[in-house]
Amino acid sequence: MNDQLTIADKTFTSRLFTGTGKFSSSETMEEALLASGTELVTVALKRVDLNNTNDDILIHLNHPHIHLLPNTSGVRNAKEAIFAAQVAREALETNWLKLEIHPDPKYLMPDPVETLKATEELAKQGFVVLPYIHADPVLCKRLEEAGAAAVMPLGSPIGSNKGLKTRDFLEIIISQSNLPVIVDAGIGAPSHAAEAMELGADAVLVNTAIAVSANPVQMAKAFKTAVEAGRLAYLAGLPAVREHAEASSPLTQFLE
């Protein structure tokens, strides 16, 4: 079955995107990412030594099928984000960018105002911008107009493993969006990933749940399977959920 996902100039077979933080070692990270089948991984600019071609994180991501998605984690406003993006493009030789602007270091909530501003500017500068945002349907449409390549609404607070607490809003976003929708943050179990895919998300991004698992490689495989299952179910068409049992003697039978 040809069910590939295209974002800007790239086409993906795997719909599981992953993060690279929180692993117990770079070797474990590499092994888990390979097991997950992921083709797009985010890398925090602040964690990478840009002057070192043998940076420990980067050398473990050096596989032909793995594309890097630098993220701006740590910036607090549009100005800092734009500057960080330019540095990332120079250093990592990609114009792809996961735009993360969280002025609040405690809950890491994305700033919608600054994110929209930065997206407008970065799109003009030729970046492939994937903004990380609240599950806000209007903001998603505004980002679409601003030139984003995809939107990345959160399922629940980042790192919380709480699943799709924003489900109702994600459904609206998915039904309205002309861009790929990647559910990011809060996906704590393969069942959450499957749920997002069943809703019609184009992809999911998972980090903590794999990295912090007692067995990251096995958990990566579990997520791979769940994402594939959820996608297949979505394509097959899920039967409608019935709130009540259907009466065996229909009420309108007398009309026949």
Next chain:
Amino acid sequence: MFSIEIDKYNWDIEKQSIYSKTATDVEIALFKSNRTIEDFKALVSPAALPYLEQMAQLSRAITQKRFGKTIQLYVPLYLSNECRNVCTYCGFSYTNKIKRKTLTRDELLIEVKYIKSLGFEHVLLVTGEDAVHAHFEYILEAVKLVKPYFSHISIEVQPLDQHEYEALINEGVNTVLVYQETYNRTSYKKYHPKGKKSNYEYRLETPDRLGKAGIYKIGLGILLGLDDWRTDSLFTALHLKYLEKKYWQTKYSVSFPRLRPFSGGIDPVVNISDKELVQLICAWRLFNEEVELSLSTRETEIMRDNLIRLGITSMSAGSKTNPGGYVVDKQSLEQFEISDERSVHDIVKIIKKQGYEPVWKDWDKVYSCNYNVDELQKL
């Protein structure tokens, strides 16, 4: 200002409240997710000691969820042991007749190049308080000098005014550590009889000035051993809660320095045992899932090795607490005796052995300084 907020609380009443917490209070605190100040009191109280293993298990799980299996590494760099304060517990105290030293520009660079060669990306610059040798301009100059070498600069110097912090932030200072030592006013006066540091309010209001200056991270702490550590920790928790709400764009860390011996110094007035220190660290983690918890080389090897898995998120390693201690003047007087004298490479091995990744770099100059791309490339 926290100096106004703190007046809502009475030390003795709070202390009494902590010591009257029961096993039931502890169990309630353990089984909920959003823990309050009352829960924190229960978790630091003597009633929580029998629940230490449960606290440790929870602390580990919560820490891994937020921070992953990682430990951040930093190194202190002492610039000067000149100090005009009299602090009865400190090796740099004005009345302590020692040979004083302040690093020159060249000496500073020698030290910097050495610690950089060990792999450090995060440096903590430390001075005593001295308006003649280690004044604001000296610190600013030092920051400018070290900036090209490190991706993360922290400082632990005398409390400064807001405009001075703004200037330092502009030059690339990311984090400022300022420990209140003790929140008990009476004890504070006793331990700090002379010098600028004897001004309790000015020190207490320092994090407010930092927050207003737009600092990225503030480190809080008390010196364990000066007064009742449970009550002092409660006041630290109240301080953190106040700051998090008011300066919501700032990140916070908490440290747990225990009073260490130095030549001619006082012994701890109130001891905190190893077991109680573990309790305190776990209580902090259960109370605040996002705060960074930091541990220095004041602690012993066995404590440090085991605390890696219990809630700590950053550690210093291979530290010297005397100016010039790494290369230029190894014999100058240290602030306190180090307990864990192992090299950073040994610490890296220990961290990996515990199943954690040592993180050298978790910040970048691009976030701290007002560079443009061309300037950055030159660096």
